[in-house]
Amino acid sequence: MSEPTSTDPISTAPPGTGRIGVRKTYKLFIGGAFPRSESGRSYVVNDAKGRFVANASQASRKDVRDAVGAARKAFGAWSERTPYNRGQILYRVAEMLEGRRAQFVDELRAAGQAKSAASTEVDQAVDRWVWYAGWADKLGAVVGSANPVAGPFFNFSTPEPTGVVGVIAPDSPLLGLVSVVAPAIVSGNTCVVVAAEPAPLPAITLAEVLATSDLPGGVVNLLTGRRAELAPWLASHMDVDALDLAGIVSGGAELEEAAAGNLKRVIRPGSGDWSEEPGTARMTAFLETKTVWHPVGV
Amino acid sequence: MPNQVVTQTGFGCFVSEPRVGDAGGVSTETLTGARPSGAELRAFLHGLPGVDQVGADERAARLATRSIKTSAKAQAIDMAISMVDLTTLEGADTPGKVRALCAKGARPDPSDPGVPRVAAICVYPDLVGVAVEALQGTGVGVASVATAFPSGRAPMEAKLADTRAAVEAGATEIDMVIDRGAFLAGDYLTVYEQIAATKAACGAAHLKVIFETGELATYDNVRRASWLAMRAGADFIKTSTGKISPAATLPVTLVMLEAVRDFRDRTGRQVGVKPAGGIRTTKDAIKYLVLVNETAGPDWLSPAWFRLGASSVLNDLLMQRRKLATGVYSGPDHFTKD
Structure with missing residues (x-):
């Protein structure tokens, strides 16, 4: 690489100081750690004008396997936390997101957004995260129910997380990512996310945010690389319980077919407009219902 | 005696x-x-010549880097399954749990008759009868731990009674523990005599001698224990009870494999090896197979001469086997736990 210049969007060294900047190696996020891809591969991430920005890890199917293993391991403890505690941790993530505003804006600008648009998207992403965090201890009241039954039982249904969710993140590098990750984990699921292929850097920065919050390792696992290569392994994996195909443009039918192997819950690709009101659909898609018949009067 | x-x-x-x-x-x-x-x-x-500890560690680590793929891997998985001594040694073992384990051992993957059966089911002596009944006609052996497993701290009469009871109940293999206290105190003759007496009590049943290498402290001691047990008549030498950490490790198994190889060279009698405890993944199991092939030689690559004492590794082997068969990653939810 030539010496960093003032036009270099990710350079850390101030121009004209003669200092060599410390360049960042963008890695994966698996089980709370930042490993390189098992395959040793990486790919070049360019900015909107085609200039080099960074190298990102190109994950392989074995990274998918490892990530699913990490997510499965983290599921028990995360799903057993009280919803209130999960909510607190997600608020903490929002605090850390806020603290990295400038970095996210820079990365979104490198991905081709205007300054004001980038700033707006970061605001929306933080707000979206807080919005989902608030749902943590309210979801049970909205989705659960006390059921009238003809017998001496107190009968009630509560939502339970489904398990490990595979997420193919949309191209919207920050707002879209936040809008698919937060609803998956707020209810107690863990997830394996394949980040946006053209602009993976905000996803890795989000991983750094998650790693410095109180989120337990393995609850969110982020892979960067080729969607077409990774998605089929995630869709067919027998230890993945649900699949969010938000970032799939074509070939979704094959993935849905593979997902049927163990009856995964699948969210199909949507409109792609992430600024609209999200609603609760993405959270409730990854819930199962547990009904308890509790004897009364005995 | x-x-x-x-x-x-x-x-x-x-x-x-x-x-x-x-x-x-x-x-x-x-x-x-x-x-x-x-x-x-x-x-x-x-x-006996001392063991070069750094050399043994290095050799075991280097052999562990071999990459076994595709058809060789499929073969290794099937071989490893057929060498598993499927084990349950808990205070909470019930006849029901043992029967379930026996069913699993005889037919590890109910959806695939091509999966070989395991070598033996390993239980406590009082549950041998249950296992023998459940395994009738399957060809799976019944191994029983004996001699006051796992500590070995009991009077010799009690240890022998333990052994005879297991053999009478129908155990085809006896896993005894050595008296580590006597061994470490240098009282080798006591250990020798206990092994010989237990061997006599076994009758036709095979005797596996457990060293509990995690308590022997050095590789030199592992080598000494191996020769001691082989001289006293052991049919198998086994690393650990699985109750102490570290249990089986690759370098310890390497030292024991060298001992059985040298013993056969000297005497013509072949003795088997069984690492037990801490073997959890297919990768671990395949590393042991490579170690056997490279150290003792292919003569030992059969359930008659090499066993893997484990319980959780079987599910991982089955998962990997199904991954090779179906092409998609499998999950633990699709296999029975015990």
Whole structure:
């Protein structure tokens, strides 16, 4: 690489100081750690004008396997936390997101957004995260129910997380990512996310945010690389319980077919407009219902 | 005790040999037949060449880097499944749990008849009867731990009674523990006599001798224990009970494999090896197979001469097997837990 210049969007060294900047190696996020891809591969991430920005890890199917293993391991403890505690941790993530505003804006600008648009998207992403965090201890009241039954039982249904969710993140590098990750984990699921292929850097920065919050390792696992290569392994994996195909443009039918192997819950690709009101659909898609018949009067 | 006839041939040969203290100076006859004296046994075991610890670790680590893929991997997985001693040794074991384990051992993957059965089911002596009944006609052996497993701290009569009860109940293999206290105190003759007595009590059943290498502290001790047990008549030497950490490790197994190889070279008698405890993944199991092939040789690559004492590794082997068969990653939810 030539010496960093003032036009270099990710350079850390101030121009004209003669200092060599410390360049960042963008890695994966698996089980709370930042490993390189098992395959040793990486790919070049360019900015909107085609200039080099960074190298990102190109994950392989074995990274998918490892990530699913990490997510499965983290599921028990995360799903057993009280919803209130999960909510607190997600608020903490929002605090850390806020603290990295400038970095996210820079990365979104490198991905081709205007300054004001980038700033707006970061605001929306933080707000979206807080919005989902608030749902943590309210979801049970909205989705659960006390059921009238003809017998001496107190009968009630509560939502339970489904398990490990595979997420193919949309191209919207920050707002879209936040809008698919937060609803998956707020209810107690863990997830394996394949980040946006053209602009993976905000996803890795989000991983750094998650790693410095109180989120337990393995609850969110982020892979960067080729969607077409990774998605089929995630869709067919027998230890993945649900699949969010938000970032799939074509070939979704094959993935849905593979997902049927163990009856995964699948969210199909949507409109792609992430600024609209999200609603609760993405959270409730990854819930199962547990009904308890509790004897009364005995 | 029946097979402890003292003859002076071996001993005499040993003393007249100028290389006292060197294992190379011991005759084949000494190694197999006669009951040694305490001094001779001590001199022999301390005359064994020391183990190069760094070298053993390095060698085991290097062999562990071999990459076994595709058809070789499929073959290795099937071989590993057929070598598993599927084990349950919990205070909470019930006849129901043992029957479930037996069903799993006889048919590890109910959806695929191509999966080989495991080598044996390993249980506590009081549950041997249940296992024998459940395994009738399947060809799966019944192994029983005995001699006050896992600590080995009981009077000798109790240990022998334990062993006889298991054999009478139908166990085809007995896993005994050595008296580590006596071994570490240097009282090798006591250990020798206990192994020999237990072997006599086993009758037709195979005797596996557990060293609990996690308590033996050094590789030198592992080598000594291996030769001691083989001289005393062990059919198998086994690393650990699985109750102590560290359990089986690759370097310890390497030292034991070298011992059985050298013992066969010297005496013509082949002794099996069983690492047990801490083997959880297919990768671990395949590393052991590579180690066997490279150290003792392909003669040992059969359930008759090499076993893997484990329980959780079976599910991982089945998951990997199904991954190779179907092309998609499998999950633990699709296999029985016990």
